[in-house]
Amino acid sequence: MDMWKKLHLKSDSLVVLSPPAIFDKYLDAIKETHLVSESISEPFSYLLAFVTCQEELPHIIVNVRKHAVEDPVVWFAFPKRTSKLSKNLSRDKGFERIGQIGYEAVSNISIDENWSALRFRKVEHIKTMIRLSCGTISVVGKKRTADNKGPAGRAEVEAKKVRATKEVDQPVQKQLKPEAKKRAVQVTKEKRKI
Known part of the structure:
Protein backbone atom coordinates (compact mmCIF):
# COMPACT_ATOMS: atom_id res chain seq x y z
CA MET A 1 0.00 0.00 0.00
CA ASP A 2 1.20 3.50 -0.81
CA MET A 3 2.60 5.18 2.32
CA TRP A 4 0.86 8.51 1.62
CA LYS A 5 -2.47 6.73 1.22
CA LYS A 6 -1.97 5.15 4.67
CA LEU A 7 -1.18 8.62 6.01
CA HIS A 8 -4.38 10.09 4.48
CA LEU A 9 -2.57 12.69 2.37
CA LYS A 10 -5.22 14.57 0.39
CA SER A 11 -3.83 18.09 0.76
CA ASP A 12 -1.61 19.75 -1.87
CA SER A 13 0.71 21.05 0.82
CA LEU A 14 2.09 19.48 3.96
CA VAL A 15 4.53 20.05 6.78
CA VAL A 16 7.04 17.28 7.52
CA LEU A 17 9.23 17.83 10.58
CA SER A 18 12.55 16.05 11.23
CA PRO A 19 12.12 13.17 8.76
CA PRO A 20 14.76 10.43 9.06
CA ALA A 21 16.92 9.77 5.99
CA ILE A 22 15.03 6.55 5.22
CA PHE A 23 11.86 8.61 4.68
CA ASP A 24 13.46 10.59 1.82
CA LYS A 25 12.17 8.14 -0.80
CA TYR A 26 8.57 8.89 0.26
CA LEU A 27 9.16 12.65 0.16
CA ASP A 28 10.85 12.43 -3.25
CA ALA A 29 7.78 10.63 -4.60
CA ILE A 30 5.52 13.64 -3.87
CA LYS A 31 7.81 16.67 -4.21
CA GLU A 32 6.72 17.35 -7.81
CA THR A 33 3.00 17.36 -6.96
CA HIS A 34 2.96 18.69 -3.39
CA LEU A 35 4.41 21.68 -1.58
CA VAL A 36 6.48 20.24 1.29
CA SER A 37 7.52 22.53 4.15
CA GLU A 38 9.98 21.62 6.89
CA SER A 39 8.73 24.09 9.49
CA ILE A 40 5.46 25.35 10.92
CA SER A 41 5.34 29.06 10.20
CA GLU A 42 1.89 29.53 8.68
CA PRO A 43 -1.52 27.81 8.74
CA PHE A 44 -1.35 24.14 7.77
CA SER A 45 -3.86 21.37 7.13
CA TYR A 46 -1.44 18.42 7.17
CA LEU A 47 1.44 17.68 9.55
CA LEU A 48 3.73 14.70 9.88
CA ALA A 49 6.21 15.21 12.74
CA PHE A 50 8.93 12.68 13.50
CA VAL A 51 9.80 12.66 17.20
CA THR A 52 12.01 10.35 19.23
CA CYS A 53 11.24 11.51 22.77
CA GLN A 54 8.63 13.42 24.80
CA GLU A 55 10.92 16.42 25.17
CA GLU A 56 10.51 17.23 21.45
CA LEU A 57 6.72 17.56 21.71
CA PRO A 58 6.07 20.89 23.53
CA HIS A 59 7.49 23.12 20.78
CA ILE A 60 5.55 21.26 18.08
CA ILE A 61 2.32 21.30 20.10
CA VAL A 62 2.55 25.08 20.61
CA ASN A 63 2.81 25.48 16.83
CA VAL A 64 -0.06 23.06 16.21
CA ARG A 65 -2.25 25.15 18.51
CA LYS A 66 -1.14 28.37 16.83
CA HIS A 67 -1.14 27.40 13.12
CA ALA A 68 -3.47 24.43 12.56
CA VAL A 69 -6.57 24.99 10.41
CA GLU A 70 -10.01 23.92 11.70
CA ASP A 71 -9.66 20.12 11.24
CA PRO A 72 -6.05 19.30 10.31
CA VAL A 73 -4.50 15.90 9.70
CA VAL A 74 -1.86 15.64 12.45
CA TRP A 75 0.50 12.66 12.61
CA PHE A 76 3.28 12.05 15.10
CA ALA A 77 5.74 9.40 13.94
CA PHE A 78 7.76 7.78 16.71
CA PRO A 79 10.22 4.86 17.03
CA LYS A 80 8.72 1.45 17.74
CA ARG A 81 9.71 -0.13 21.06
CA THR A 82 11.79 -2.69 19.16
CA SER A 83 13.78 0.09 17.45
CA LYS A 84 17.20 1.19 18.68
CA LEU A 85 15.88 4.77 18.50
CA SER A 86 13.12 4.06 21.04
CA LYS A 87 13.15 6.21 24.18
CA ASN A 88 10.01 7.23 26.08
CA LEU A 89 7.22 7.28 23.48
CA SER A 90 4.77 4.56 22.54
CA ARG A 91 1.23 4.30 21.27
CA ASP A 92 -0.06 4.31 24.86
CA LYS A 93 2.39 6.61 26.61
CA GLY A 94 4.07 9.92 26.06
CA PHE A 95 1.56 11.91 24.01
CA GLU A 96 -0.47 13.28 26.93
CA ARG A 97 0.63 16.85 26.15
CA ILE A 98 -1.30 16.99 22.88
CA GLY A 99 -4.39 16.11 24.91
CA GLN A 100 -3.96 19.43 26.70
CA ILE A 101 -4.98 21.22 23.49
CA GLY A 102 -8.01 18.98 22.91
CA TYR A 103 -6.62 16.30 20.58
CA GLU A 104 -7.09 12.51 20.82
CA ALA A 105 -5.40 9.65 18.98
CA VAL A 106 -7.67 8.22 16.29
CA SER A 107 -5.41 6.03 14.15
CA ASN A 108 -2.17 4.08 14.42
CA ILE A 109 -0.08 2.84 11.48
CA SER A 110 3.27 1.21 10.88
CA ILE A 111 5.58 3.19 8.60
CA ASP A 112 8.37 0.60 8.52
CA GLU A 113 10.19 -1.78 10.87
CA ASN A 114 11.44 1.14 13.01
CA TRP A 115 8.68 3.77 12.89
CA SER A 116 4.99 3.91 13.80
CA ALA A 117 2.69 6.91 13.51
CA LEU A 118 -0.30 8.09 15.53
CA ARG A 119 -2.90 10.37 14.00
CA PHE A 120 -4.48 12.93 16.32
CA ARG A 121 -7.68 14.84 15.81
CA LYS A 122 -9.54 17.54 17.74
CA VAL A 123 -12.21 15.85 19.86
CA GLU A 124 -15.04 17.97 18.43
CA HIS A 125 -14.30 16.51 14.97
CA ILE A 126 -14.34 12.85 16.11
CA LYS A 127 -17.76 11.39 15.28
CA THR A 128 -17.73 8.46 17.71
CA MET A 129 -15.35 7.74 20.56
CA ILE A 130 -15.73 4.12 21.62
CA ARG A 131 -13.11 3.72 24.32
CA LEU A 132 -12.86 3.88 28.08
CA SER A 133 -12.29 7.34 29.49
CA CYS A 134 -9.06 6.06 31.08
CA GLY A 135 -7.78 5.62 27.49
CA THR A 136 -8.27 9.27 26.61
CA ILE A 137 -5.73 12.06 27.05
CA SER A 138 -7.87 15.21 26.84
CA VAL A 139 -10.38 16.60 29.32
CA VAL A 140 -13.00 16.89 26.56
CA GLY A 141 -12.34 13.28 25.51
CA LYS A 142 -12.77 12.02 29.07
CA LYS A 143 -16.12 13.84 29.35
CA ARG A 144 -17.33 12.42 26.03
CA THR A 145 -16.38 8.85 26.83
CA ALA A 146 -17.80 8.92 30.36
CA ASP A 147 -21.29 9.17 28.83
CA ASN A 148 -20.45 6.95 25.87
CA LYS A 149 -23.30 4.76 24.64
CA GLY A 150 -20.89 2.39 22.87
CA PRO A 151 -19.70 -0.97 24.28
CA ALA A 152 -16.70 0.54 26.06
Missing part, protein backbone atom coordinates in the same frame (compact mmCIF):
# COMPACT_ATOMS: atom_id res chain seq x y z
CA GLY A 153 -18.85 3.22 27.70
CA ARG A 154 -21.42 0.65 28.81
CA ALA A 155 -18.67 -1.49 30.32
CA GLU A 156 -17.40 1.46 32.32
CA VAL A 157 -20.92 2.36 33.52
CA GLU A 158 -21.50 -1.26 34.61
CA ALA A 159 -18.16 -1.32 36.44
CA LYS A 160 -19.18 1.83 38.35
CA LYS A 161 -22.52 0.20 39.29
CA VAL A 162 -20.74 -2.89 40.65
CA ARG A 163 -18.35 -0.74 42.71
CA ALA A 164 -21.29 1.27 44.07
CA THR A 165 -23.21 -1.93 44.91
CA LYS A 166 -20.22 -3.32 46.80
CA GLU A 167 -19.85 -0.17 48.88
CA VAL A 168 -23.57 -0.02 49.75
CA ASP A 169 -24.12 -3.74 50.33
CA GLN A 170 -21.17 -4.44 52.65
CA PRO A 171 -22.32 -2.28 55.61
CA VAL A 172 -25.87 -3.60 55.24
CA GLN A 173 -24.63 -7.21 55.26
CA LYS A 174 -22.87 -6.68 58.60
CA GLN A 175 -26.20 -5.84 60.24
CA LEU A 176 -28.04 -8.96 58.97
CA LYS A 177 -28.54 -12.34 60.64
CA PRO A 178 -26.56 -15.26 59.12
CA GLU A 179 -29.45 -16.56 56.91
CA ALA A 180 -30.26 -13.09 55.58
CA LYS A 181 -26.57 -12.41 55.11
CA LYS A 182 -26.26 -15.43 52.77
CA ARG A 183 -29.19 -14.19 50.69
CA ALA A 184 -27.75 -10.65 50.52
CA VAL A 185 -24.45 -12.06 49.21
CA GLN A 186 -26.35 -14.08 46.56
CA VAL A 187 -28.32 -11.01 45.46
CA THR A 188 -25.11 -8.99 45.22
CA LYS A 189 -23.50 -11.69 43.06
CA GLU A 190 -26.57 -11.81 40.82
CA LYS A 191 -26.45 -8.03 40.40
CA ARG A 192 -22.83 -8.27 39.30
CA LYS A 193 -23.72 -10.81 36.60
CA ILE A 194 -26.32 -8.51 35.06
Whole structure:
Protein backbone atom coordinates (compact mmCIF):
# COMPACT_ATOMS: atom_id res chain seq x y z
CA MET A 1 0.00 0.00 0.00
CA ASP A 2 1.20 3.50 -0.81
CA MET A 3 2.60 5.18 2.32
CA TRP A 4 0.86 8.51 1.62
CA LYS A 5 -2.47 6.73 1.22
CA LYS A 6 -1.97 5.15 4.67
CA LEU A 7 -1.18 8.62 6.01
CA HIS A 8 -4.38 10.09 4.48
CA LEU A 9 -2.57 12.69 2.37
CA LYS A 10 -5.22 14.57 0.39
CA SER A 11 -3.83 18.09 0.76
CA ASP A 12 -1.61 19.75 -1.87
CA SER A 13 0.71 21.05 0.82
CA LEU A 14 2.09 19.48 3.96
CA VAL A 15 4.53 20.05 6.78
CA VAL A 16 7.04 17.28 7.52
CA LEU A 17 9.23 17.83 10.58
CA SER A 18 12.55 16.05 11.23
CA PRO A 19 12.12 13.17 8.76
CA PRO A 20 14.76 10.43 9.06
CA ALA A 21 16.92 9.77 5.99
CA ILE A 22 15.03 6.55 5.22
CA PHE A 23 11.86 8.61 4.68
CA ASP A 24 13.46 10.59 1.82
CA LYS A 25 12.17 8.14 -0.80
CA TYR A 26 8.57 8.89 0.26
CA LEU A 27 9.16 12.65 0.16
CA ASP A 28 10.85 12.43 -3.25
CA ALA A 29 7.78 10.63 -4.60
CA ILE A 30 5.52 13.64 -3.87
CA LYS A 31 7.81 16.67 -4.21
CA GLU A 32 6.72 17.35 -7.81
CA THR A 33 3.00 17.36 -6.96
CA HIS A 34 2.96 18.69 -3.39
CA LEU A 35 4.41 21.68 -1.58
CA VAL A 36 6.48 20.24 1.29
CA SER A 37 7.52 22.53 4.15
CA GLU A 38 9.98 21.62 6.89
CA SER A 39 8.73 24.09 9.49
CA ILE A 40 5.46 25.35 10.92
CA SER A 41 5.34 29.06 10.20
CA GLU A 42 1.89 29.53 8.68
CA PRO A 43 -1.52 27.81 8.74
CA PHE A 44 -1.35 24.14 7.77
CA SER A 45 -3.86 21.37 7.13
CA TYR A 46 -1.44 18.42 7.17
CA LEU A 47 1.44 17.68 9.55
CA LEU A 48 3.73 14.70 9.88
CA ALA A 49 6.21 15.21 12.74
CA PHE A 50 8.93 12.68 13.50
CA VAL A 51 9.80 12.66 17.20
CA THR A 52 12.01 10.35 19.23
CA CYS A 53 11.24 11.51 22.77
CA GLN A 54 8.63 13.42 24.80
CA GLU A 55 10.92 16.42 25.17
CA GLU A 56 10.51 17.23 21.45
CA LEU A 57 6.72 17.56 21.71
CA PRO A 58 6.07 20.89 23.53
CA HIS A 59 7.49 23.12 20.78
CA ILE A 60 5.55 21.26 18.08
CA ILE A 61 2.32 21.30 20.10
CA VAL A 62 2.55 25.08 20.61
CA ASN A 63 2.81 25.48 16.83
CA VAL A 64 -0.06 23.06 16.21
CA ARG A 65 -2.25 25.15 18.51
CA LYS A 66 -1.14 28.37 16.83
CA HIS A 67 -1.14 27.40 13.12
CA ALA A 68 -3.47 24.43 12.56
CA VAL A 69 -6.57 24.99 10.41
CA GLU A 70 -10.01 23.92 11.70
CA ASP A 71 -9.66 20.12 11.24
CA PRO A 72 -6.05 19.30 10.31
CA VAL A 73 -4.50 15.90 9.70
CA VAL A 74 -1.86 15.64 12.45
CA TRP A 75 0.50 12.66 12.61
CA PHE A 76 3.28 12.05 15.10
CA ALA A 77 5.74 9.40 13.94
CA PHE A 78 7.76 7.78 16.71
CA PRO A 79 10.22 4.86 17.03
CA LYS A 80 8.72 1.45 17.74
CA ARG A 81 9.71 -0.13 21.06
CA THR A 82 11.79 -2.69 19.16
CA SER A 83 13.78 0.09 17.45
CA LYS A 84 17.20 1.19 18.68
CA LEU A 85 15.88 4.77 18.50
CA SER A 86 13.12 4.06 21.04
CA LYS A 87 13.15 6.21 24.18
CA ASN A 88 10.01 7.23 26.08
CA LEU A 89 7.22 7.28 23.48
CA SER A 90 4.77 4.56 22.54
CA ARG A 91 1.23 4.30 21.27
CA ASP A 92 -0.06 4.31 24.86
CA LYS A 93 2.39 6.61 26.61
CA GLY A 94 4.07 9.92 26.06
CA PHE A 95 1.56 11.91 24.01
CA GLU A 96 -0.47 13.28 26.93
CA ARG A 97 0.63 16.85 26.15
CA ILE A 98 -1.30 16.99 22.88
CA GLY A 99 -4.39 16.11 24.91
CA GLN A 100 -3.96 19.43 26.70
CA ILE A 101 -4.98 21.22 23.49
CA GLY A 102 -8.01 18.98 22.91
CA TYR A 103 -6.62 16.30 20.58
CA GLU A 104 -7.09 12.51 20.82
CA ALA A 105 -5.40 9.65 18.98
CA VAL A 106 -7.67 8.22 16.29
CA SER A 107 -5.41 6.03 14.15
CA ASN A 108 -2.17 4.08 14.42
CA ILE A 109 -0.08 2.84 11.48
CA SER A 110 3.27 1.21 10.88
CA ILE A 111 5.58 3.19 8.60
CA ASP A 112 8.37 0.60 8.52
CA GLU A 113 10.19 -1.78 10.87
CA ASN A 114 11.44 1.14 13.01
CA TRP A 115 8.68 3.77 12.89
CA SER A 116 4.99 3.91 13.80
CA ALA A 117 2.69 6.91 13.51
CA LEU A 118 -0.30 8.09 15.53
CA ARG A 119 -2.90 10.37 14.00
CA PHE A 120 -4.48 12.93 16.32
CA ARG A 121 -7.68 14.84 15.81
CA LYS A 122 -9.54 17.54 17.74
CA VAL A 123 -12.21 15.85 19.86
CA GLU A 124 -15.04 17.97 18.43
CA HIS A 125 -14.30 16.51 14.97
CA ILE A 126 -14.34 12.85 16.11
CA LYS A 127 -17.76 11.39 15.28
CA THR A 128 -17.73 8.46 17.71
CA MET A 129 -15.35 7.74 20.56
CA ILE A 130 -15.73 4.12 21.62
CA ARG A 131 -13.11 3.72 24.32
CA LEU A 132 -12.86 3.88 28.08
CA SER A 133 -12.29 7.34 29.49
CA CYS A 134 -9.06 6.06 31.08
CA GLY A 135 -7.78 5.62 27.49
CA THR A 136 -8.27 9.27 26.61
CA ILE A 137 -5.73 12.06 27.05
CA SER A 138 -7.87 15.21 26.84
CA VAL A 139 -10.38 16.60 29.32
CA VAL A 140 -13.00 16.89 26.56
CA GLY A 141 -12.34 13.28 25.51
CA LYS A 142 -12.77 12.02 29.07
CA LYS A 143 -16.12 13.84 29.35
CA ARG A 144 -17.33 12.42 26.03
CA THR A 145 -16.38 8.85 26.83
CA ALA A 146 -17.80 8.92 30.36
CA ASP A 147 -21.29 9.17 28.83
CA ASN A 148 -20.45 6.95 25.87
CA LYS A 149 -23.30 4.76 24.64
CA GLY A 150 -20.89 2.39 22.87
CA PRO A 151 -19.70 -0.97 24.28
CA ALA A 152 -16.70 0.54 26.06
CA GLY A 153 -18.85 3.22 27.70
CA ARG A 154 -21.42 0.65 28.81
CA ALA A 155 -18.67 -1.49 30.32
CA GLU A 156 -17.40 1.46 32.32
CA VAL A 157 -20.92 2.36 33.52
CA GLU A 158 -21.50 -1.26 34.61
CA ALA A 159 -18.16 -1.32 36.44
CA LYS A 160 -19.18 1.83 38.35
CA LYS A 161 -22.52 0.20 39.29
CA VAL A 162 -20.74 -2.89 40.65
CA ARG A 163 -18.35 -0.74 42.71
CA ALA A 164 -21.29 1.27 44.07
CA THR A 165 -23.21 -1.93 44.91
CA LYS A 166 -20.22 -3.32 46.80
CA GLU A 167 -19.85 -0.17 48.88
CA VAL A 168 -23.57 -0.02 49.75
CA ASP A 169 -24.12 -3.74 50.33
CA GLN A 170 -21.17 -4.44 52.65
CA PRO A 171 -22.32 -2.28 55.61
CA VAL A 172 -25.87 -3.60 55.24
CA GLN A 173 -24.63 -7.21 55.26
CA LYS A 174 -22.87 -6.68 58.60
CA GLN A 175 -26.20 -5.84 60.24
CA LEU A 176 -28.04 -8.96 58.97
CA LYS A 177 -28.54 -12.34 60.64
CA PRO A 178 -26.56 -15.26 59.12
CA GLU A 179 -29.45 -16.56 56.91
CA ALA A 180 -30.26 -13.09 55.58
CA LYS A 181 -26.57 -12.41 55.11
CA LYS A 182 -26.26 -15.43 52.77
CA ARG A 183 -29.19 -14.19 50.69
CA ALA A 184 -27.75 -10.65 50.52
CA VAL A 185 -24.45 -12.06 49.21
CA GLN A 186 -26.35 -14.08 46.56
CA VAL A 187 -28.32 -11.01 45.46
CA THR A 188 -25.11 -8.99 45.22
CA LYS A 189 -23.50 -11.69 43.06
CA GLU A 190 -26.57 -11.81 40.82
CA LYS A 191 -26.45 -8.03 40.40
CA ARG A 192 -22.83 -8.27 39.30
CA LYS A 193 -23.72 -10.81 36.60
CA ILE A 194 -26.32 -8.51 35.06
